[in-house]
Amino acid sequence: MKRCSWLIILIILSASRCNLLDDIRSTAAGLAGQERLFTTVAAPDLRPSDATAAFLPNGDILIVFKSSAADAGADGGKDVFVTRSSDRGRSWKSPETAFRPAWDFRNPAIAAVPDGPILLVFGWQDADAPDLGHGDPGFFVSHSPDNGVSFSTPRLVRTPQAGRVATSGSAVALEDGSVLLPLTAQGGIRLAVSRDAGESWKIGPAIAEDAASTPRNPSLVRLPDRRLFCLFEQGTVSPRLMTCESSDNGVTWSRPVDTGILGSRPSCAALSGGVLACAFTDRWPSGISLMRSFDGGGRWECMEQLSAPDSRGAIAPMSGDTLLAVCGPDQAKAGAGLRAAVFAEAAPGPPAGLSGSYKHGKGNHLRWNSMRGAVYYSVYRDTSPLADPPPAASRLATAHSAGFSDVSVDSGKTYFYRVTAVRSENAPVPGAEGRPSAELSIVAAEKKK
Numbered sequence: 001m002k003r004c005s006w007l008i009i010l011i012i013l014s015a016s017r018c019n020l021l022d023d024i025r026s027t028a029a030g031l032a033g034q035e036r037l038f039t040t041v042a043a044p045d046l047r048p049s050d051a052t053a054a055f056l057p058n059g060d061i062l063i064v065f066k067s068s069a070a071d072a073g074a075d076g077g078k079d080v081f082v083t084r085s086s087d088r089g090r091s092w093k094s095p096e097t098a099f100r101p102a103w104d105f106r107n108p109a110i111a112a113v114p115d116g117p118i119l120l121v122f123g124w125q126d127a128d129a130p131d132l133g134h135g136d137p138g139f140f141v142s143h144s145p146d147n148g149v150s151f152s153t154p155r156l157v158r159t160p161q162a163g164r165v166a167t168s169g170s171a172v173a174l175e176d177g178s179v180l181l182p183l184t185a186q187g188g189i190r191l192a193v194s195r196d197a198g199e200s201w202k203i204g205p206a207i208a209e210d211a212a213s214t215p216r217n218p219s220l221v222r223l224p225d226r227r228l229f230c231l232f233e234q235g236t237v238s239p240r241l242m243t244c245e246s247s248d249n250g251v252t253w254s255r256p257v258d259t260g261i262l263g264s265r266p267s268c269a270a271l272s273g274g275v276l277a278c279a280f281t282d283r284w285p286s287g288i289s290l291m292r293s294f295d296g297g298g299r300w301e302c303m304e305q306l307s308a309p310d311s312r313g314a315i316a317p318m319s320g321d322t323l324l325a326v327c328g329p330d331q332a333k334a335g336a337g338l339r340a341a342v343f344a345e346a347a348p349g350p351p352a353g354l355s356g357s358y359k360h361g362k363g364n365h366l367r368w369n370s371m372r373g374a375v376y377y378s379v380y381r382d383t384s385p386l387a388d389p390p391p392a393a394s395r396l397a398t399a400h401s402a403g404f405s406d407v408s409v410d411s412g413k414t415y416f417y418r419v420t421a422v423r424s425e426n427a428p429v430p431g432a433e434g435r436p437s438a439e440l441s442i443v444a445a446e447k448k449k
Contacts (some may be wrong), residue, residue, distance in 0.1 A: 038339045038340065038341040039089065039090070039091070039092060039339065039340055039341070040092075040337055040338070040339055041063055041083055041092050041095075041326070041337075041338040041339060041340045042065060042067075042081065042083065042095050042328075042337055042338035043337050044337040046067045046081065046095065046337075046338075047067060047068040048065045048066065048067055048068075048081070048328050048329070048337065048338045049065065049066050049068060049312075049328060049329050050065060050066040050105060050106060050107060050108060050122075051063055051064065051065035051066075051108075051314070051326050051328055051338055052064055052065075052107075052108045052109055052110055052169050052314060052326075053110070053314065053316050053324055053326045053340070054110035054111075054112060054118075054316055055316060055317065055318040055319065055324065056112055056118065056147050056148065057112055057114075057147075058147050059086070059088075059319075060084050060085065060086050060147060060148070061084060061085040061088070061089055061318070061324060061340075061342075062082065062083075062084050062110060062118070062147075062148040063082070063083050063084070063092075063326060063338075063340065064080065064081070064082050064098065064108050064110065064120060064148075065080070065081055065083075065095075065328070065338060066078045066079070066080055066081075066105045067079045067080075067081055067095075078100075078101070078104065078105055079097050079100050080097070080098045080099055080100070080101065080105050081095040081096065081097055081098060082095065082096055082097075082098045082148055082151075083095040083096070084148060085340075088318070088322075088342055089324060089340055089341065089342035092340070098120075098142075098150075098151045099142070099151055099153065099154065101124070101140075101154060103124045104124055105122055105124065106122060106123040106124060106166070106167065107122060107123050107166060107167045107168050107169050108120055108121065108122035108167070108169060109121045109122070109167055109168070109169050109170050109171035109181065110148075110171070111171040111172065111173040111179050111181075111198075112173055113173045113177055113179060113197045113198070114173065114174075114175055114177060115177075116177055116197040117143040117144055117145050117197060117198070118143070118144040118147060118148050119141060119142070119143060119144075119171065119173075119179060119197070119198045120141070120142040120143075120144065120151060120154075121139060121140070121141050121142075121167055121171055121181055121198075122139065122140050122154075122167055123139050123140070123165070123166045123167040124139070124140060137158065137159050137160060137162065137163050137164045137165060138156050138157050138158040138159045138165065139156075139157055139159070139165060139167050139181075139183070139192075140154040140155065140156055140157070141154065141155055141157055141198050141201075142154040142155070143197075143198060157192075157201050159183070159185075159192070159201075159203055161203050162183065162185040162186070162190050162192075162203045163185060163186045164185070164186065165183040165184065165185045165190070165192075166183065166184040166216075167181070167183060167184075168182060168183075168184060168216075168217045168218050168219065168265075169219070169267065169314055170182055170218060170219045170220045170221075170267075170268075171220070172220050172221065172222050172228070174222075174249065176195075177195070177196070177197050178193060178194065178195050178249075179193070179194045179197065179198055180192075180193055180220060180228070180249075180250055181193075181194075181201075181220075182207060182218035182219075182220045182230060182232075183203075183218075184215075184216040184217060184218065187209055187210070187211040187214075188206050188207070188208050188209035188210060188211070188214075188215050189206065189207040189208045189209075189215045189216070189218045189230070189232055190203055190204070190205075190206055190207065191203070191204040191205060191206075191207055191250050192204065193250065204250060204251075205250070205251060205252065205253070206253075207230050207232075207244060207246075207250075207253050208230075208232060208234070208242070208244055208253070208256050210234065213234045213235050213236070214234065214235075214236060215232050215233070215234045215242065215256070216232065216233055216234075217232055217233050217264065217265050217266065218230050218231070218232040219231045219232065219266045219267050219268040219278075220268075221268050221269060221270040221276075222270060223270050223276075223296060224270065224272060224274060225296075226247075227245050227246065227247050227296075228245060228246040228247075228249065228250055229243065229245045229268070229270065229276070229296070229297055230243065230244050230245065230246075230253070231243050231259075231266045231268045231278060231297070232256075232266065233263070233264045233265065233266065234256070238262060238283070239262070239263065239264045240258055240259070240260070240261065240262055240263075241259045241261040241262075241263055241264075241266055241278070241280060242256040242257065242258055242259065243256065243257050243259055243297050244256045244257065245297070259297075259300055260300070261278075261280065261291065261300055262282075262283040262284070263280035263281055263282050263283055263289070264280065264281045265280060265281045265312060266278055266279070266280040267279045267280070267313065267314035267315050268315075269315045269316055269317040269323060270317060271317050271320075271321045271322075271323065271345055271431070272317075272319075272320055272321060273320070273321045273345070273346065273347065273430065273431040274294070274296075274429070274430050274431040275292055275293070275294060275321065275345055275431040275432075276292065276293040276294075276296065276297055277290060277291070277292055277315055277323055277345060278290070278291050278292075278293070278300065278315075279306065279313050279314065279315045279325065281312065282305070287305055287306070287307050288305070288306045288307040288312070288313045288327060289303055289304065289305050289306065290303070290304045290305075290306050290315070290325075291303050291304075292345070294424045294426070294429045294430075294431050294432040295426070295429060299426060301424060301425050301426070302375075302423060302424070302425075306325065306327060307327050312327070312328065312329065313325060313326055313327035313328070314326055318342065320346075321344055321345045321346040321347075321431075322342060322343070322344055322345070323342070323343055323344075323345050324340065324341070324342050325340065325341055325343075326338065326339075326340050327339055327340075347423065347430075347431055347432060347433060347434040347435070348371055348373055348374055348420075348421035348422075348423055348433075348434030348435075349371070349421070349434055349435060350420070350421075350434060350435040350436055350437045350438070351368045351369060351371055351374075351377065351402075351419045351420070351421055351434075351437045352368065352369045352437070353367075353368050353369040354366065354367075354368045354417070354418075354419055354437040354438060354440045355367055355368070355440065356417065356440055356442050357442065358409070358442055358443065358444050358445060358446070360446050362405065362407065363405055363406050363407035363408070363409050363444070364405070364406040364409055364415060364417075364442045364444060365403070365404075365405045365406075366379065366403060366404045366405075366406065366417060366419070366440070367402060367403045368402050368403070368419055368437060369402060370401070370402040371402075371421045371434075373421070373423050374421035374422065374423060374434075375400075375422055375423055375424060375425055376398045376399060376400045376422050377398065377399045377400075377402070377404075377419050377420065377421055377422065378395055378397075378398055378419065378420045378422055378428050378433065379395070379396045379397045379398070379399055379404050379406075379417065379419055380394045380395050380396060380417065380418045380419070380420070380436065381394060381396040381406065381415055381416065381417050382394045382415070382416050383413060383414065383415060383416070384416065385416050385439060385441075386416050386417075386418050386436070386439055388418075388435075388436055389420075389435070389436055390418050390436055395428075398422075399419075404419075409444040410444060411444050411445060412443075412444060412445055413443075413444050414441055414442070414443050414444075415441065415442050415444065416439055416440070416441050417439065417440045417441075417442070418436040418437050418438075418439055418440075419436065419437045420433050420434050420435065420436050420437070421433075421434045422434070
């Protein structure tokens with residue numbers, strides 16, 4: 001069966017069946033108003049697939065992927081390549097072979113342990129591998145002591161208590177050196193935990209269990225408030241994306257909540273400004289879509305299509321509100337390469353050009369320059385100068401165009417206004433609401449002739 005294509009949220013996009021670079025540039029002016037420039041990471045002749053990416057502590061971006069080129073893995077395996085960018089994604093070094101496993105390399109995840117090694121964790125699919133017991137359940141771990149320049153020979157971590165498991169391109173490193181790895185297991189999603197930088201592992205509690213709806217393909221992130229947030233797919237005919245969270249580092253988990261998103265293979269990223277981003281294989285329109293949540297995963301909005309059908313991707317957070325996306329084919333095929341882009345997910349800037357006047361019987365009329373990416377504008381008013389940012393109690397109204405008429409004014413009084421742009425469809429929250437405009441004062445009185 002032909003598998004759906006993949007997308008990483010760092011954004012690395014690949015061209016598949018058509019010139020995706022042109023398609024993506026049509027939406028390149030993102031919600032923050034910045035153009036997204038996509039760079040080739042791996043040429044089509046390498047036939048790349050199963051890519052993952054991470055922003056390293058030294059500031060480099062690391063991408064790991066599998067190659068299915070005819071001259072790679074002649075002994076039956078597939079070469080695993082590493083490439084990196086030291087200039088925030090503007091250029092990439094030529095891919096170099098990290099290792100050549102004698103078994104298939106699936107769904108890798110990168111975890112940067114604080115003051116420790118870089119871990120590469122991945123699944124496998126080869127029941128007949130000669131150096132493993134037939135059908136051994138588990139996943140593989142490789143260590144890099146030099147920020148991904150070199151990797152140790154992958155070591156199998158057996159998981160007899162969980163049976164056959166699959167990784168899903170997601171791992172979280174905590175401040176104490178612990179690493180949390182969500183796994184698709186029989187009947188649900190389990191959490192593998194390492195307290196010693198990946199040397200030993202224990203299978204922890206279930207994140208989600210339902211033998212009938214088969215929860216799978218989890219993406220795990222840590223939110224700025226230190227909660228763990230897991231996004232996964234559930235259902236077989238029309239899979240939906242579900243969420244659950246933990247406030248005790250994965251010991252207990254909330255009941256799964258339906259996001260209302262029809263899709264599969266989610267890749268989630270938590271940005272420092274409080275925005276959650278999710279890339280996933282969409283049901284309609286077919287391809288990879290990106291959505292945002294401004295309230296910690298409760299509501300998802302601002303959908304944007306990132307790639308055409310037959311691609312798969314993932315995303316990863318960089319410093320601040322910057323996002324990296326990687327996109328390429330789900331399974332290696334001729335003519336499909338690997339592309340990456342780095343772009344800002346910051347809230348909109350302050351609206352410019354705020355001006356206004358009073359007209360008897362019609363109140364104070366405000367106008368400002370419209371802003372790309374704004375869903376609506378919040379208008380703040382007070383009878384004394386407004387702070388920056390203005391207090392929530394001074395929020396007067398919303399406007400869906402670059403103008404507003406304030407008719408609730410008293411003649412002779414002076415009113416102070418500020419305006420913000422909001423990129424959410426819901427109430428303004430940090431990450432969705434931008435900085436306020438310059439302040440405008442209007443005296444509600446006719447000018448003397």
